[in-house]
Amino acid sequence: xxxxxxxxxxxxxxxxxxxxxxxxxxxxxxxxxxxxxxxxxxxxxxxxxxxxxxxxxxxxxxxxxxxxxxxxxxxxxxxxxxxxxxxxxxxxxxxxxxxxxxxxxxxxxxxxxxxxxxxxxxxxxxxxxxxxxxxxxxxxxxxxxxxxxxxxxxxxxxxxxx
Numbered sequence: 782x783x784x785x786x787x788x789x790x791x792x793x794x795x796x797x798x799x800x801x802x803x804x805x806x807x808x809x810x811x812x813x814x815x816x817x818x819x820x821x822x823x824x825x826x827x828x829x830x831x832x833x834x835x836x837x838x839x840x841x842x843x844x845x846x847x848x849x850x851x852x853x854x855x856x857x858x859x860x861x862x863x864x865x866x867x868x869x870x871x872x873x874x875x876x877x878x879x880x881x882x883x884x885x886x887x888x889x890x891x892x893x894x895x896x897x898x899x900x901x902x903x904x905x906x907x908x909x910x911x912x913x914x915x916x917x918x919x920x921x922x923x924x925x926x927x928x929x930x931x932x933x934x935x936x937x938x939x940x941x942x943x
Contacts, residue, residue, distance in 0.1 A: 782883055782895070784903050789937060790877035794831055795822060795866050796856025804847040815855035818870065824861025831856045833873065833917040876914050880937040889927040899938065914939035
């Protein structure tokens with residue numbers, strides 16, 4: 782796993798969100814509800830999607846377990862903020878900050894193992910800690926769907942220097 786520290790933000794998003802957990806994962810239904818509405822959005826880049834996780838109080842991975850609830854977003858970047866957000870969608874701003882960035886290639890079924898390597902091996906040895914900002918995946922033309930073994934996602938985990 783090749784992780785680099787990058788500065789990102791602010792990123793203005795428009796999308797939909799739900800409360801979710803790993804044990805009661807509603808991500809698929811969220812995306813199924815969001816995707817048809819992308820065509821009605823103005824001032825966005827419909828070719829690049831963002832899957833965002835906002836944690837209420839996650840300072841350490843020790844506090845995280847499969848029933849930990851968080852806010853899950855399906856969104857696209859809002860490039861022109863002058864357009865009105867349609868009913869049923871909301872805006873979210875990803876604040877400027879440092880992010881641990883890496884590429885994940887594979888089906889979504891292997892994503893948890895990759896995150897386990899990040900949190901279990903890379904993060905403890907990195908000199909960084911989790912920061913209380915959203916974490917997100919950026920999905921562009923390299924993302925071929927959740928079951929495709931050649932799908933590529935850009936992963937951004939909010940961090941701060943220890």
